[in-house]
Amino acid sequence: MDPYLCSLLAGRHLGPAPEPGERMPGQGIARVVEAPSGGPVRPGNRVVLDCGWTRWLTQPADGLQPLKLPPDIPPQTALGILGMPGLTAWAGLHRMATVKSGEVVAVSSASGTVGAAVIALARAAGCTTVGISSAGKLDYVQNELGAHFVLDRGQPLPEQLKNLKVPRIDVYFDNAGGAVLEAMLSHLALNARVVLCGMMAQYEQIERPPGPNLGPVIGARASLHGLVVYDHFDAMPTFLEQAVPLYQAGRLHCHETVFAGLAQAPEALCNLLGGTSHGRVLVRLEPSF
Secondary structure, three states: OOOHHHHHHOOOOOOOOOOOOOOOOOEEEEEOOOOOOOOOOOOOOEEEEEOOOOOOOOOOHHHOOEOOOOOOOOHHHHHOOOOHHHHHHHHHHHHHOOOOOOOEEEEOOOOOHHHHHHHHHHHHOOOEEEEEEOHHHHHHHHHHOOOOEEEEOOOOHHHHHHOOOOOOEEEEEEOOOHHHHHHHHOOEEEEEEEEEOOOHHHOOOOOOOOOOOOHHHHHOOOEEEEOOHHHHHHHHHHHHHHHHHHHHOOOOOOOEEEEEOHHHHHHHHHHHHHOOOOOEEEEEOOOOO
């Protein structure tokens, strides 16, 4: 389950909105049951693909690749911390923001999969991390994900930023937009970089809220980078080379909320958008996989 599905249904995402009656999109892990001989996959292989909300799917074999993770790593991590969300965090930090040791990195929606990966990867790069989340998730963000400092998005952020015991923000990884983005733009360090990744604050709104004041961006000589992970799939091997050892060492992880059965997919998406679930939200179609 991904938050972007709400904006996709509303026609505000990069891709076309599915028509009524069409399959809901979404990435998944599937097991191959039939495949032509001599192809890239064989029956029994597990593959990661854009399968959507379905139990069965026919796909061209040439477009499939077997799931390649060490045997000690749960396969569903290829949909989360060691998959597209993790790659999103890595590309934003290392390809766009070119994060450096000693810098301060802040991330909104910090309890989500991308946010968890940003915190872990930034810490591994020698950075001080600031996680922004709702009050009920701050303990998780700080004590389980390892953020050095946390901010409560439900309370006035400007006042919290004034009392933050770190210098101004060098890299801000935005998954929220709206008032959170506006507050963070006013606390940027000189030559800061801002990665615009998600807009959780407006995914469920019919009309887009007024945009933030970009004046502080000019004053900070900051750079804004729009991040679309599809542009960075070529870096997946490099990302996994760095991320898998961190995962195995317990330094890269994210909570998983798992719903049982395809019939629970709508509820899973609503819980994700409503904030009652945190971390990676998954739907398991089979009792064992």
